[in-house]
Amino acid sequence: MEADDRKMGKISKREVKEHGEVYDYVKLKQLPEFGDLSDKVNDLLKRTSWMELYGIDWMVHLTGIAGIAFSLWLLKSDSIFTLVVGGLLMGCCHSVLATKGGHLSAHGSVCQSPAWNKFWTVFFVEFVGSFSSEAAIDIHIKYHHPHTNIIGLGDSSTWKMPMLPSYIYMFVAPILLPLATPFVGFSNLFGQWMKLLRAVIVVSLGLALHFYLLMTFSGFSLLGAVICTFASRATLSIPYIHVNIFQHIGLPMYSNKDRPKRIYQMATGVLNLNRNPILDYCFGHGIISCHVEHHLFPRLSDNMCFKIKPLVSKFLKESGLPYNEETYSSRLSLFIDKYEELMVNAPPITHFVGLQ
Incomplete structure (x- = not known):
């Protein structure tokens, strides 16, 4: 019966090998409309204050700035333990601004004004994060999300x-990410000379200020400031690489020709990691525990993604769609065990059955 239904386009079975299925059967002709979920979310947004929309995330950003100031004081110490704590704190707080702040501003999610969002994107991504904001928008906003x-x-x-x-x-390789980040960003602007020039200037100014603060307030030499900067920024580089592969690779892949409905594409192709206090704080809910919500509603702030999480989970499950969630440790184990299959070989295309 199920085989006949699949031929008629009524049921799609996800083709997953022995590493486990996140989801099994979906009745394609009974798929809900994305607009139905969007209406529910919009109703919630109408009852939401500015503090919930933007303010809570700005408070997190401000704690990141305060944490960097405190880390500069810690790095003045002669104690090896205090120096290590200061470096780790600086790395975590840098991620709050560069990763969480940069991600939200690139999506236009730090405030209502498009002009201010553009300013904050340049500030968080380029000045703080040492990556081209233009390249970030091209790679993440124009390609990855749609x-x-x-x-x-x-x-x-x-x-x-x-x-x-x-x-x-x-x-091992992720530890070199802070050194590679500026050059990867610049390489994506090759041929766009004015944009490249601006990115080089802004990134250089951001790094120069960081070196200056370490030399002036923490007593480092120039070489020591450079080493401390890139060492601290490597604090979360390993989980940064991990979460970027854990939440999509290994899930169903589709061809552009047989692209499914948006709600089906996002429900099957995106995965939430379980809540982690450090990663949720440093990277943001939208990157860690609310990644499904973020892909469905990319212009919402991290706090709002967290707020709509129960609504989205309930809607997808009641509609017979998957709501993918796994632990960090389970995904890590999977990728180590299936590295050749997931990260070396070309991914198999999930054959999408049925007209959409």
């Missing part, structure tokens, strides 16, 4: 480095 898990467009293949062995890729 084409999530579409082969060749938004399939997260830019995170793959098949020439590296699994343990090197998973635990």
